[in-house]
Amino acid sequence: MELIITPRDVTGKKVKALRKASIIPAIVYGRHLEKPIMISCDKNAFIKIYKAWGSSTAITLKGENMKELALVQDIQLDPINDYVLHVDFHAVKADEKVTVEVPVILTGLAPIEKLGEGRVQLVKDTIEVEAFPQDLPHDITIDISSIATLNDVIFVSDLSVSNKVQILTDGEQAVVTVVSLTDEVEEEDTGSDDPAATAVAAQKEEEKKAE
Numbered sequence: 001m002e003l004i005i006t007p008r009d010v011t012g013k014k015v016k017a018l019r020k021a022s023i024i025p026a027i028v029y030g031r032h033l034e035k036p037i038m039i040s041c042d043k044n045a046f047i048k049i050y051k052a053w054g055s056s057t058a059i060t061l062k063g064e065n066m067k068e069l070a071l072v073q074d075i076q077l078d079p080i081n082d083y084v085l086h087v088d089f090h091a092v093k094a095d096e097k098v099t100v101e102v103p104v105i106l107t108g109l110a111p112i113e114k115l116g117e118g119r120v121q122l123v124k125d126t127i128e129v130e131a132f133p134q135d136l137p138h139d140i141t142i143d144i145s146s147i148a149t150l151n152d153v154i155f156v157s158d159l160s161v162s163n164k165v166q167i168l169t170d171g172e173q174a175v176v177t178v179v180s181l182t183d184e185v186e187e188e189d190t191g192s193d194d195p196a197a198t199a200v201a202a203q204k205e206e207e208k209k210a211e
Contacts, residue, residue: 001049001052001053001057001059001060002059002060002061002062003045003046003049003059003060003061003062004041004042004045004062004063005026005039005040005061005062005066006040006041006063006064007037007038007039007063007064007066008025008026008038008039008040009038010025010040011038018040019043019083022043022044023040023041023042023043024040024041024042024043024046024084024085024086024087025038025040025085025086025087026038026039026040026041026087026088027039027086027087027089028070028089028090028091029073029088029089029090030068030070030090030091032093033091037066039061039063039066039089041087043084046084046087047084050072050075053138054072054103054138054139055071055072055073055100056071056100056102056103056136056137056138056139057071057136057137057138058070058071058092058133058134058136059071059072061089061091068089068091069091069092069093069094069133069134070089070090070091070092071089071090071092071098071100071133072087072088072089072090073089073090074087074088075087075088092133093133094132094133094134095132096132096133097130097131098130098131098133098136099128099129099130099168100128100129100136101126101127101128102126102127102128102136102137102138102139102140103125103139103140104122104124104125104126104127104139104140104141104142105139105140105141105142106120106122106141106142106144106176107141107142107143107144108143108145109145110144110145110146110147110148110178111145111147111148112147112148112149112150112152117150117181117182118150118178118179118180118181119178119179119181120144120147120176120177120178121176121177121178121179122175122176123174123175123176123177124169124174124175127140127156127159127167127169127175128167128168128169129161129165129166129167129168129169130165130166130168131162131164131165131166132164135162135164137161137162137165140159140161142154142159142175142176144176147176147178149178150178152178153174153176153177153178154174154175154176155171155172155173155174155175156169156170156171156172156173156174156175157171157172158175
């Protein structure tokens with residue numbers, strides 16, 4: 001996947017003009033680069049690629065006299081409207097392995113949820129992996145259709161990835177567990193910490209006894 005970029009010499013407050021024109025200011029860092037490279041790119045093109053590939057998949061930055069394989073390292077957003085203000089790219093080399101956090105995606109329907117006895121819970125939503133940039137997975141998918149009891153747990157060691165990818169996260173860490181719906185209901189019924197609500201409940205109980 002390619003993102004067309006252009007060199008940028010506009011900095012500081014002047015970048016507001018770029019944003020008004022739907023252009024995102026960005027910068028490219030990399031160990032093999034002599035210095036960081038200031039660039040800009042079309043906002044809609046970047047958002048489209050980011051939604052499709054995320055930050056764990058390398059994309060090609062292509063422009064005048066420049067072609068770099070890179071990962072999205074950081075995105076600065078407007079705190080009010082989530083507008084993309086700035087993007088940091090991490091340039092990588094195709095022949096050097098990199099380490100990234102890959103998101104976990106759940107698919108399927110667990111039998112225990114069909115029965116209404118439990119709720120599947122994703123307790124670790126990213127996994128650290130190492131691979132060459134072109135081999136990095138977009139995500140790690142877990143099929144939960146095998147989860148049938150409250151004791152079923154899926155650990156990092158149970159995950160399946162390409163033999164070109166090495167999982168660095170501790171294999172004994174749980175990724176998916178099951179929460180008992182019965183326990184959740186009991187906690188909701190008895191877990192009120194509101195003093196006013198507790199007082200009202202006590203008063204109603206006294207009134208019932210008086211009747």
